[in-house]
Amino acid sequence: MNGKIVFGQYYNSNSWIHRLDPRVKLASVLLFMICLFVVENIYCLLGFLGFLFILIITSKIPFVKFLNSIKMMTFVLILTFILQIIFRNDGELLYSFNFNLTYLAIGIMVALLILWLLFSKYIKYLKNLVLIILVASVFIYQYYVNFGGLITIYNIDIYSGGLLMGSYIVLRIIALLLISSLLTLSTTPTELNNALEKMLGFLKVFKIKVSILTMMMSIALRFIPTLINESDKILKAQASRGCDFNEGKFSERIKQIISLIVPMFVIAYKRAYDLADAMEARGYVPDRKRSSIYVLKYRLKDYLVYAFDLGLIAACIFVKVRYAF
Amino acid sequence: MAISLSKVSFAYEKSRKTGPLYVLKDIDLTIDTEKNDFITIIGHTGSGKSTLVQLFNGLLTPSSGEVNVFNKIISSKKKTKLKEIRKRVGLVFQFPEYQLFEETVLKDVMFGPKNYGLDDIENRAKRALQSVGISEELFNESPFSLSGGQMRRVAIAGILASSPDVLIFDEPTVGLDPKGKKELLDLLEKLNKVDNKTIIFITHDMEVVAKAATRVLVLDNGNISFDGTKDELFRNEKIVSDNSLILPSTIRILKDIKEKLNLDIDIYKYNVNDAYLELERALGGQK
Numbered sequence: 001m002n003g004k005i006v007f008g009q010y011y012n013s014n015s016w017i018h019r020l021d022p023r024v025k026l027a028s029v030l031l032f033m034i035c036l037f038v039v040e041n042i043y044c045l046l047g048f049l050g051f052l053f054i055l056i057i058t059s060k061i062p063f064v065k066f067l068n069s070i071k072m073m074t075f076v077l078i079l080t081f082i083l084q085i086i087f088r089n090d091g092e093l094l095y096s097f098n099f100n101l102t103y104l105a106i107g108i109m110v111a112l113l114i115l116w117l118l119f120s121k122y123i124k125y126l127k128n129l130v131l132i133i134l135v136a137s138v139f140i141y142q143y144y145v146n147f148g149g150l151i152t153i154y155n156i157d158i159y160s161g162g163l164l165m166g167s168y169i170v171l172r173i174i175a176l177l178l179i180s181s182l183l184t185l186s187t188t189p190t191e192l193n194n195a196l197e198k199m200l201g202f203l204k205v206f207k208i209k210v211s212i213l214t215m216m217m218s219i220a221l222r223f224i225p226t227l228i229n230e231s232d233k234i235l236k237a238q239a240s241r242g243c244d245f246n247e248g249k250f251s252e253r254i255k256q257i258i259s260l261i262v263p264m265f266v267i268a269y270k271r272a273y274d275l276a277d278a279m280e281a282r283g284y285v286p287d288r289k290r291s292s293i294y295v296l297k298y299r300l301k302d303y304l305v306y307a308f309d310l311g312l313i314a315a316c317i318f319v320k321v322r323y324a325f
Numbered sequence: 326m327a328i329s330l331s332k333v334s335f336a337y338e339k340s341r342k343t344g345p346l347y348v349l350k351d352i353d354l355t356i357d358t359e360k361n362d363f364i365t366i367i368g369h370t371g372s373g374k375s376t377l378v379q380l381f382n383g384l385l386t387p388s389s390g391e392v393n394v395f396n397k398i399i400s401s402k403k404k405t406k407l408k409e410i411r412k413r414v415g416l417v418f419q420f421p422e423y424q425l426f427e428e429t430v431l432k433d434v435m436f437g438p439k440n441y442g443l444d445d446i447e448n449r450a451k452r453a454l455q456s457v458g459i460s461e462e463l464f465n466e467s468p469f470s471l472s473g474g475q476m477r478r479v480a481i482a483g484i485l486a487s488s489p490d491v492l493i494f495d496e497p498t499v500g501l502d503p504k505g506k507k508e509l510l511d512l513l514e515k516l517n518k519v520d521n522k523t524i525i526f527i528t529h530d531m532e533v534v535a536k537a538a539t540r541v542l543v544l545d546n547g548n549i550s551f552d553g554t555k556d557e558l559f560r561n562e563k564i565v566s567d568n569s570l571i572l573p574s575t576i577r578i579l580k581d582i583k584e585k586l587n588l589d590i591d592i593y594k595y596n597v598n599d600a601y602l603e604l605e606r607a608l609g610g611q612k
Contacts, residue, residue, distance in 0.1 A: 230423075236384050237424040240416040241483060242408055242440030259436065262426035266469070 009181070010188045013060040017186045021302045022195035029183045031309045036175055038316045041323065042168050049171060052178050061185050069181040070174060074128070077170050084166030091161030097143060098155045104148025109138055189221045194294050209287045219275070227268065234263045327358035327491065327523070328381055328414070333390035335376055345388070348373045349380075350547045352390075356381075358490055358523045363514070365534045365555075366527045368544035368568065374527045377544065378493045381525070382414035383407035395490075412441045415489035419496045421480035425468040430459065430479050433468050437487040446486075453486035454479070457512060474505040481509075485516075492516065493525040498533070510537065534558075535573035535595040543568055559593055575600045 012018070017025070032048075039045060056066060070077075112134055123130055183192075197214040204210065235245075243256045333352045336345035356364065366374050379385040380392050383399050392399040394410045418424070427433035434450040443449065454464065457478040463471065468479055477497070484492065494513070498506045514537055516522045528534065534541060534555055541558045543551035551557075551564045558564060559572060572580070579592035579600055590607040594600040 233418060234424060236379070237416075237418050237421065239384060239407075240382060240411055240418075241424070241437035242411060242487065243436075244408060244440070259424075259426050263423050267423055 009065065009184055011061045011065055011185045015058060015060040015186070016301070017055065017059040017182070020186075020305065021296055021298055022187050022191040023199055023296060024298075024302045024305050025183055025187055026192065026195045026199065028305060028309050029179055031313055032179050033176060035312055035316045036172055036179075038313075038320050041319065042164065042171075044316075044319060045168065045171050045175070049175055049178075052175060052182075055182060056178065059182060059186055061182075065185055066178055066181050069177050073173065073177060077173060078132075080173070081166045081170050084169060085158055085162045086156055088162035088165050089157060089159045091159045091164065093157055094160055094163065095158045096155055097157075098153055099139065099142040100146040100153055101142065101151045102146065102148040103151065105138075105142050105145070106151075108141065112138065190218060190294070193218045193221070194292065194296060198296060211290075212286050215286075223268075223271065226271070227264070230267050231260065231264055234260055234267075327395055328354075328356040329393045330354045330380070330387075331391050331393070333380065333387045333392060335373075335380065335385060336388045348376045348547055349387075352377070352549060354542075354549060354552070356491075356523065356525070360523075360539075361517060361521045362523055362540045363517045363537050364523070364525045364540045364542060365538040366525065366542045366544060367529065367531075367534065367570070369546075372544040373547045374544050375495055378416065378495060378525060378527060381491070381493060382416050383410045384416070408441065412487055413489050414491045414493065415484040415487065416493040417481055417484050417495065417497055419499055420477075421484075421497070422473065422476035424480055424483070425476060428467060429465045430454065430468050430471070431464040433479065434483045434486050437483050441487050443487060449488070450482070450486045453482040456485060456516075457482045458508065474501060474508075477501065477505075478509075478512075481512075489522075491523045491525065493527075495527045496529070497526075498528070498530065513537070531571050531573045535575065555595065556593060579603070 036045070036048060039048075056063065116131070116134065120127065120131075187195075193214050196217075197210055200208075200210045200214075238256070238259050243259055245253065245256055245260075330352050333349060333354075334347060335349040336347045356362070366377065368374050376385060380387060380399070381394065383392075383394070383405070386399055386401055388401060390400070395413055397405050397410050399405055399407070399410070425433050427436060431447070431450055431454070434453055435446050438446045438449050451461075451464070455461075459475065459478055459482065463475070468476060471479065481497070492513075498509055501509065510533060513524055513526065517524045517537075526533070526537075538555045541551065541553065541555050542549055543558070543564060545568060550568070551561070558570075559576060564570075565572065573595060575594050575597060576592055579590060579594060582588065582604070583590055583592055588604075588607045590603050594603055
């Protein structure tokens with residue numbers, strides 16, 4: 001929480017993707033996502049992934065940045081994969097594992113669970129890896145050891161269909177993560193906001209004031225770092241009054257969180273009033289037509305990307321229709 | 326010995342490219358609470374003043390080196406119970422009025438002592454409020470209905486209520502009118518002289534230094550470039566010009582008089598009375 005906080009994960013490398021019109025990028029990402037859901041063919045999906053990697057390499061953004069966004073979803077990915085393998089049973093049977101559920105095994109599982117709950121906070125590095133090893137060892141134990149009061153034998157069957165579907169879904173989620181991080185890494189929040197304002201312009205027909213909505217959004221984005229800074233200050237001020245957010249009974253902790261939230265509300269309101277005054281002083285009238293400092297203008301390559309998008313979705317629909325019948 | 330820093334450096338973590346950004350470098354410093362000093366810390370914006378005082382009560386942990394506060398050691402290697410340190414070293418931030426959150430003034434001031442598990446909370450809070458000059462009829466008001474100056478005094482009472490031995494103020498007079506400023510300074514001098522508290526005071530205002538300080542620290546780019554009395558400070562022309570300090574008004578006036586009238590006087594006087602006596606001595610029999 002110290003130092004300057006930069007909001008968003010924009011990475012400046014001035015590649016051709018960075019220089020694309022944000023409207024094109026936003027539309028392309030949406031179309032790409034639709035395509036990902038349209039195709040149900042693993043080879044097409046692999047093709048998409050290959051294409052994505054080319055985009056990522058030409059964007060000149062270090063790959064670690066993308067790995068970070070995948071890392072956050074690791075747990076979900078693994079869980080989906082395992083569930084697919086266990087519960088889908090079409091295709092041919094590949095392996096069948098017999099596990100011996102014994103009283104001793106249940107005892108060990110409970111003991112491990114308690115140990116984990118008690119001591120997991122002391123593990124500093126590779127916490128997830130330790131957890132995976134623990135879970136795996138429980139199953140390996142049940143596979144090999146069958147004494148200690150046998151209750152029942154259960155088996156987990158792995159079918160080729162489950163394996164295929166599992167990897168298909170995992171790859172799809174990874175592709176979704178990659179394309180959305182490519183958008184946020186190569187486009188600043190302001191640019192995105194401007195693109196949204198232009199693209200949602202048609203909502204005027206329904207009497208929805210898009211410019212006000214996008215103004216609210218850009219103000220919200222602008223104030224996130226400021227408010228984080230302020231909360232850091234309040235946190236320290238209350239800590240100087242003996243406030244400890246990690247100690248004490250539940251009711252006391254609630255009280256201590258209130259000591260942070262109330263001042264934050266006061267500050268946020270004060271800032272909002274100040275900003276409103278400043279905007280009015282500069283002649284801001286909501287929903288009046290105004291020019292923008294960022295003028296979005298399509299160039300040749302933007303049109304080319306649009307054309308490519310159309311080709312892509314047409315191809316996807318073609319593949320889908322062709323192989324459906 | 327109460328607060329001592331040995332070889333303390335502090336850096337904010339930055340990206341790997343630029344490396345750590347050092348705010349404080351190899352600082353050695355001892356503050357003796359037995360002496361009841363009124364210490365002022367001066368220096369440019371970004372010279373590390375606020376970071377330094379946050380080390381004194383464990384809000385920040387040094388990147389390297391050790392901070393010893395009342396025989397409790399804060400370092401990056403060891404975890405210490407910070408609560409006891411913070412009870413003895415109170416810190417008042419800039420714009421402390423933003424930390425108010427309770428329904429009534431009294432309850433808000435009681436928040437600190439309650440957290441530290443002190444006894445006789447209510448009386449402590451009342452005494453603290455009275456010492457900052459908040460009258461009794463305001464005790465049950467909402468703190469948000471007070472004026473800015475009153476809010477600030479309530480917030481300061483919130484720190485005083487847990488009766489710390491050392492009081493740190495990070496530019497507390499910012500945004501106060503001249504009257505509020507004077508009242509606050511008088512309060513701090515009273516705390517220092519009557520209640521025997523050590524005061525550490527970050528300021529840009531040389532008049533405050535001239536009026537109250539018994540010891541001055543000058544921070545320059547993360548180093549302590551001067552540590553001594555105010556007299557030594559203002560007589561040291563190099564330090565004064567290096568840090569572009571403005572001399573207090575009495576010194577400036579005496580300096581002008583000395584140059585214009587070509588008098589042989591000591592210009593380093595810190596209040597009007599001393600300055601007058603010096604002038605009277607120099608002019609002697611002359612009119």
